[in-house]
Amino acid sequence: MPELKRHAGVQDSHEGSKSSYPPPARVQGKDGHPKPHIGPDFAAYKAEWEKSVGPDADKWWGQKARECLDWFSDFKTVFAGGFEAGDIQWFPEGTLNAAYNCVDRHYYKNPDKVAIIYEADEPSDSREITYRELFHEVCRVANVLRSWGVKRGDAVSVYLPMTWQAVVAFLACARIGAVHSAVFAGFSAESLRDRVNDCECKVLITTDEGRRGGKTIATKAIVDAALAQCPLIEKVLVLRRTGSKVPMTEGRDFWWDEEAEKLSSYSVCEHMNSEDPLFILYTSGSTGKPKGVVHSTAGYLLGGYLTVKYVFDLHPDDRFACMADVGWITGHTYIVYGPLCLGVTTTVFESTPVYPTASRYWDAVDKWKLTQLYTAPTAIRLLRRMGEDAVKNHDLSSLRVLGTVGEPINPEAWHWYNDHAGRGQCAIVDTYWMTETGSHMVTPLPGAIATKPGSATFPFFGVDVDILDPTNGKVLEGGDVEGVLAAKRPWPAIARTIYRDHKRYLETYMKPYPGYFFFGDGAARDEDGYLWIKGRVDDVINVSGHRLSTAEVESALILHKGVSETAVVGCPDELTGQAVYAFVQMKPEFDIKATSVDALTKELAIQVRKVIGPFAAPKRIFLVSDLPKTRSGKIMRRILRKICSKEADSLGDLSSMEKPEIVDSLTDQVYKAMGWK
Known part of the structure; x- marks a missing residue:
């Protein structure tokens, strides 16, 4: 690549830093590390990206869908529909099951492989869960839901903290074709009530209490307060997390372990259409009414699979750690569906970055030999604020890729992350995406793209974006331009609608700039073609x-x-x-x-x-x-x-x-x- 110049809009204060950082040895297949999936240079990325957005893009996507996912019946059509009516379809004739793709096929191949590292709030409570254990628990809970009359297409609310059983709840719903609606377990009773009522759930899954940062959260008490105004709820499945005594409403509330142990550890998978909804996830809106974003099955799975594989350069023996919460889209895609669909080991992190000490992340990396770490700039700034002593005495040599998510990372935090967590030997991937996109949109690929602190770099495969003049919608060509970011074509993981409000979906994303999907963010492109997300x-x-x-x-x-x-x-x-x-x-x-x-x-x-x-x-x-x-x-x-x-x-x-x-x-x-x- 040509020598890269610093983008004028972002100050890089790092003493003696270069304007760009080439892929380090650990992601170039050197020093005993695996060769990158995409590399060794920018040309490798560009060639694959052009296939994914060019005249034969449907052929590229069809091949990836068949390579990456197991289908019960094949599809004939790769893509149909578009932005104008929001009638987007991917692989419409195909049938498959998300739980089968995330659990069964890996269980049959290697049942004793670790599926989940459960990093509990108290480090001493942490443990590993194999694909065998995950398979049987998913089947049992699926059978519980079936026994309660939950059918394909029914919505099930999930209000669970960061326990490994939250993953089970998602996959049990997917197994029987139910649509899970996860509500972050820090939301108030009023917020939970509104989300449960909006998607008309009859069943809710929760826990007695939660644990985070050494504190106990009265989860069941919040649920009880919410359900006082949720007339449709008939059954509540309650996980024993702390074992504390909590009120149980007779005929409505049942203990997870007691119900699950009564039923078989095998449950048949529903054959779901590619476009059947997989989940609803509510995201707050400035109007005061949360939006229920609906994601489909096959397209979303494929987006999660491809991005987690290529963006983090995941290989079969990797141990991937996304430190988000399953209640948000990052947790859905990069704790549950992406890593497990790929068949690697994922991590459920229940605690905070600073409990019981500011070394918590680095203790986990050492203990479990984590190979990738994915967290938010907020967490990085917090750890930077705590100083270097918390990280410097740890052996972090297992790490190859460090990721950031949630907002553009400021260069000072980027350099701290690179210098102290990565020690200059890990690739930093600053990922840009949102709930509605389902998976990464703009991001470096660690073995191919040199990074610039603060830049999300280039579009992922299948993502073709323009920068538009916000006043007239005209395309801004070349480098050194700034406007709004918009996508030219649909990608498989794009949200299909807003639950019961397709008009709002079209007006928010498709109508502002006809022919485009509008992300709602400003962006700049520098003279080297790098994209800089400027915020909403x-x-x-x-x-x-x-x-x-x-x-x-x-x-x-x-x-x-x-x-x-x-x-x-x-x-x-x-x-x-x-x-x-x-x-x-x-x-x-x-x-x-x-x-x-x-x-x-x-x-x-x-x-x-x-x-x-x-x-x-x-x-x-x-x-x-x-x-x-x-x-x-x-x-x-x-x-x-x-x-x-x-x-x-x-x-x-x-x-x-x-x-x-x-x-x-x-x-x-x-x-x-x-x-x-």
Whole structure:
């Protein structure tokens, strides 16, 4: 590849760093490591990508579908439909079963292979689960559901914490053709109630209690409060996680172990059509009403299989660890369906990155000899904040690929991850995708693509994207352009609809730019063709005609030695159209008393002016003790934007917020500073 230049919009502060990082030896088949699936250079990626989007793309996809998945009956058509009506179909005549592809075929081939590493909240409780054990438990729970009258097409709610049995619950539903609707086990009773009622479930699967970070969560109590207003629920299956005594409603609530042991450890798989729904997953919307995103069976499975294989360069003996929660799409695709469909060992991580110590991730890598680690920039920033001592004394030589997910990673966190977790020997894959895409859209391939800190690099196979002018929808050609990101063609794992609201699906994703799928994100392409995700379109700030990404300003602020985390939003301004407002959280060890607040905020503003330019300097900087985040760690910038726009009385859906109580304190702080009542 040609020498790569740094993208002007992202500051790379790493001392002596290069503008790009070629694939390291560990993912180039050297030093005893396996050869990469795609490599050894960019040309290998480009040749395969062109096959996947070219005139013979259907042939490419058909071949992959037959190679990667086991079918009960073959398909004749590879693809039909399109964006205009949202009538997308992949492999429509084919039949298969997701549980068979994720469990049975691997159980028959190698029953004693480890399927799941269960890294429990208390490290001493951790254990491994083989494909044999997983197969029998999935069959038993499938038989329980069948005995309760659950049929193919019925929805089953799953409200489970990060136990390995959450994987069983998903696959038991898939085995009998039921549609699982997982609700993150940190949601409130009201949020659970709304999701259960929306998809009209009659059965819910939960646990007595949950464990996370040394704390006990009253899961069953939350369920009981929710079900008081869920008239359709007839049966509740309750897992014994802690063994504590919890209320059980006679005739409705039943213990998982007691019901499962009564029934056979074999259960026949339903033959599902390729386009039959596999699951519904609710994602919060700015309107205040969560969207039930519906994913199909074959297309979604294929997307998970291919991306987990190529993006993480997974090989048969690898031990893959995605540290997300199964309640979110990352957990669905990269804990459950992707790794298990491929037949590798996956990880269910029940705890937090800092319990019982800040070495928890690295202890797990050493203990289980993990080969890939996939986590969020929020977790990386947290670990960076904890210092290097927690990681430096660990043998992390088993790792080959380190991944990030959830938001663009700022260069400072990227370099910390690369230097201290990867020790300069692992590929870093910054993956861009979302609930609605089902699997990765833009991402490096570790053995083929040189990486740039902060860039998601290039589209995955079958993903063909344009950058469009947001005002007129025209395609922006060449490098050094910035606009909105949109896909030209459907891919197999794309969501098929929003549950009971196909009109909303079309209006949100297909109508803004006809002929395209609109991701809702801004993006830039540099002169080397690398893609830089700029955040949600409403996270792009236009200051006096200068388009600024919130990520750019945040990256500039975090270069300050005392800054731990920051969130930037744009708000209406009479003079400049929009103004930059920054919320800054300082590191615990930073002595804020050593300087005045005014001096510190001035210093931070100068930092932004120096890195980006005077036009980017925040109009207001608020020093805060905490930031509003979802339970998966994403900063909820829309909340900050509403507060700064004097719209704190219309914040929309807060059900996914980790600490709703901080909203009032943030509102008081901003309103007081602005002189508002």
